[in-house]
Amino acid sequence: MTPNLHKALSEISKSVDYLQTTIKVNNTCIHFSYFNSLISHEQFHHDLLSYIHISECEINSINDLKALIPNEAIKVSSTIEEISQSLAQGSVFIQLEPHLNEGLLIDIAELKLGHRGYNDTENEFSVIGPKVGFVENLNTNLTILRRGLGTPKLIFEEHIIGSVSKTKIVIAYMDGITNPQYVNTVRQRLVDLDFDVVFESSLLEQLITDHSNSPFPLFLHSERLDRIMYSLLNGEVAILCDGSPVVITGPANIFNFIISPEDYYLPWILGSFFRLIRYFGIVFSTLATSYYVAILTFHYTIIPRDLLGPIIESRVNVPFPPLLEVLFLEIVVELLREAGARLPSKVSQTLGIVGGIILGQAAVQAGLTSNILLIIVSLSALASFTTPTFKLSNTIRFLRFPLIVLASCWGGLGIMIGIMFILGHLLRLKSLGAPYLVPLFPFRFKSLRDNIIRLSYSFSSDRTLFNRPISKKRYTLQKNKDIEDDYNNE
Amino acid sequence: MQKAVKENHTISGYFVFFLISVSQTAAAIFNFQCLVAGEAGHDAWISILLMGLSLHLIVWMIYKMLGHPAKDVIDVNRSIFGTWLGNVISLLLVGYYFIMALFFLRAYIEIIHVWVFPALKTWAIAGLMILMIYYFVSGGFRVVAGVSFFFMLTIPLLFLFYIPFQQGDFHRIMPVLNHSLLDLLKGAGISSYIFFGIECLLIYFPFLKQPDKNRKWAHFALLYTTIKYVVIILVTVMYFSQGLLQHTLWPTLAMTKIIELSFIARFEFLYIFMWVLVIIPTVCIPIWCCTRIIKRVTTLKPRLSLPIVLIVLFIIALMFKERTEISALEKFANVMGLWFNFAYIPLLFLITIIFLRPKPKLS
Structure with a gap:
């Protein structure tokens, strides 16, 4: 054993789960070093030790030993870095007595323990559609993705990120569909990255994003298998990260976040209708309360006389200006949401009732807020939850507050200025170098029918063209001849 | 000759429609009627039609002059007047675009003062607007073009003119052609400021992809503007009597006042x-043109020249206090625009066509 290798291994041996055992087979001493907590004991005994014990022939060199063991993840190594790194990831290091300066590394890491077996996509629920989601185990994720798409065109490309954790990151894309420009961008950004421990793929997203100072998510993220498959088919790049059930895909545009996979499982008329409802929900939830502030502070003449009565009546006992009233209620709703997200699910239901009904009713009776505002605030909270992706709905809730403040300063002018700032921000955003507001700007008429609304499958046979896929057709249209034509058969 | 604009900075050729039609919407839509009707009476719509149609010729000239290969007016100035004098003339254009931007911005601030917030300080509104303009223009030409696309959201508002139209009296536009040709031409001349915006094409022309193929969109934009203004002035003339119209400062707003929904x-x-959706791009486009000229003629980078231009804009916008001053600015801008469109551009065009014919291609 060279002194360096010896020193490195003895440094590790401070750890209590680090074991070194020696067995003697046919007069040869064999040393095993491994982390007891990482390896699969079943594999260790059945697939490793048993083969060595039953061997008849002499074991004279490392290569003799290598030939003996039927394992494909096996290699001969003598570098300290490689050995200590592999040990920390669940390999066994085997040395033969006279040749101590090199050894065999066999990967028998335990992959099942400490991982969820399944994930039922609770956070992105849809009534129809597969409920299979990604889990924390990268191999499982790759398996279900490969099985779902079932084509050798799906390419997985592995990178190791994280100076401490050495986390495996996989870039997935469809060869012959995805524009190589995007794959290169992602690869380049990942390779240039220096970070210690990658906990989550959403963390990775913030590190490789185009604009880190933006409240808007620039990568689509999902736990749902069908959603990621759909993105891949449309020429996007997916990034999977070991230890995270969330897969991120890019380039994304803002309309991707409003699409729910369920739109595609319902008849297209219903799918489009519900999608339009979501657009309305987003606009309503961003603007409703700021309009309330603007109208009641400055422009009460904009309300027709018949409607002005009830509004004034409900506000007559409220001692605060509209801004304070709205901020008070909005913050109460945010507190309820935040508390509901942190509490166990059984408690949070109770909290919803206590917070929503009792607090609201009491606040009105105590004269702290008006009835009408209570309706508006709870409606806009409700509307913000219609967004199918968690990150965009967070953004929408955040955008309300600057708009409310602007509305209380300059009324309708303030709201418009806020909207223009948001618009300008969206126009400047890019995801993997692709514009964020596409297909609106740059305007792509053909893409409107599948990205803004969802038209029938007989119209959406093309891939998302603004992603510049290499092959543009998804499927060929054919007339269905089996349908009986009642009119002609009469 | 400048290097060709990078492909990722250019925009699709048909975007010229939005760029032109948004600048021609501006705040002038609120008050152009009384000026034009002051000269041409109830035949004002003919004046606007004349003006709109004659500008098609100017657009045709611009496309003819700047195409093959795509260049901007700075190159044309240089090749006609020589590098030194050409640059001086190009710098004078900065002043022209600046006054355009100033006029658009100040007219809108005045409307906010008169109609919504009489007590709000001018510097507050102007400061907010200029901050926004900075945010857009510093994003580059694509962002400016992008925001001008979203003025489409205001188009549905035009259909609301149906309500004052119902109240109008058709006989007020009769008899047609009751005014002399001179009156009509005077009216056309005074309406030139509502068509401001095609001049910016001189600067952003190289940023358009396949300009020749999309030339029709520039004409469509002009046609759209002409039809829009003709319709609005017809509704106005039918709605107001001539006497009342002379004493109404913002006839468009006065007409929309009667609309009421539940x-x-x-x-x-x-x-x-x-x-705001219209005004921001309308001011952004000329301001962008200013920084572009400054960048091409001097070595000053837009990062430096944009804040300077905007600060000057802010200070000058604050100097206008009364209606008479703004109206003087309006008149000045109008005369200047008229000369620019109908003297400067045709002059450049004629010189380019006659003296600078494309020579047989060198290798």
Whole structure:
């Protein structure tokens, strides 16, 4: 054993789960070093030790030993870095007595323990559609993705990120569909990255994003298998990260976040209708309360006389200006949401009732807020939850507050200025170098029918063209001849 | 000759439609009627039609002059007047675009003062607007073009003119052609400021992809503007009597005042606020043109020249206090625009066509 290798291994041996055992087979001493907590004991005994014990022939060199063991993840190594790194990831290091300066590394890491077996996509629920989601185990994720798409065109490309954790990151894309420009961008950004421990793929997203100072998510993220498959088919790049059930895909545009996979499982008329409802929900939830502030502070003449009565009546006992009233209620709703997200699910239901009904009713009776505002605030909270992706709905809730403040300063002018700032921000955003507001700007008429609304499958046979896929057709249209034509058969 | 604009900075050729039609919408839509009708009476719509149609010729000239290969007016100036004098003339254009931007911005601030917030300080509104303009223009030409696309959201508001139209009296536009040709031409001349915006094409022309193929969109934009203004002035003339029209400062807003739905009254507020969507790109485009010229003629980078231009804009916008001053600015801008469109551009065009014919291609 060279002194360096010896020193490195003895440094590790401070750890209590680090074991070194020696067995003697046919007069040869064999040393095993491994982390007891990482390896699969079943594999260790059945697939490793048993083969060595039953061997008849002499074991004279490392290569003799290598030939003996039927394992494909096996290699001969003598570098300290490689050995200590592999040990920390669940390999066994085997040395033969006279040749101590090199050894065999066999990967028998335990992959099942400490991982969820399944994930039922609770956070992105849809009534129809597969409920299979990604889990924390990268191999499982790759398996279900490969099985779902079932084509050798799906390419997985592995990178190791994280100076401490050495986390495996996989870039997935469809060869012959995805524009190589995007794959290169992602690869380049990942390779240039220096970070210690990658906990989550959403963390990775913030590190490789185009604009880190933006409240808007620039990568689509999902736990749902069908959603990621759909993105891949449309020429996007997916990034999977070991230890995270969330897969991120890019380039994304803002309309991707409003699409729910369920739109595609319902008849297209219903799918489009519900999608339009979501657009309305987003606009309503961003603007409703700021309009309330603007109208009641400055422009009460904009309300027709018949409607002005009830509004004034409900506000007559409220001692605060509209801004304070709205901020008070909005913050109460945010507190309820935040508390509901942190509490166990059984408690949070109770909290919803206590917070929503009792607090609201009491606040009105105590004269702290008006009835009408209570309706508006709870409606806009409700509307913000219609967004199918968690990150965009967070953004929408955040955008309300600057708009409310602007509305209380300059009324309708303030709201418009806020909207223009948001618009300008969206126009400047890019995801993997692709514009964020596409297909609106740059305007792509053909893409409107599948990205803004969802038209029938007989119209959406093309891939998302603004992603510049290499092959543009998804499927060929054919007339269905089996349908009986009642009119002609009469 | 400048290097060709990088491909990722260019925009699709048909975007010229939005760029032109948004600048021609501006705040002038609120008050152009009384000026034109002051000269041409109830035949004002003919004046506007004349003006709109004659500008098609100018657009044709611009496309003819700047195409093959795509260049901007700075190159044309240089090749006609020589590098030194050409640069001086190009720098004078900065002043022209600057006054255009100033006029658009100040006219809108005045409307906000008169109709919505009489007590709000000018510097507050101007400061907010200029901050926004900085944010857009510093994003580059694509962002400016992008924001001008979203003025489409205000187009549905035009259909609301149906309500004052119902109240109008058709006989007020009769008899047609009751005014002399001179009156009509005077009216056309005074209406030139509502067509401001095609001049910016001189600067952003190289940023358009396949300009020749999309030339029709520039004409469509002009046609759209002409039809829009003709319709509005017809509705106005039918709605107001000539005497009342002379004493109404913002006839468009006064007409929208009568619209009332079950959940919203005082529609003019909606108009005024939605018009931020129009005003911002209208001011952004000339300001961008200013920085572009400065960048091409001197070595000053837009990062430096943009704040300077905007600060000057802010200070000068604050100097206008009374209606008479703004109206003088309006008249000045109008005369200047008229000369620019009907003297400067045709002059350049004629010189380019006659003296600078494309020579047989060298290798």
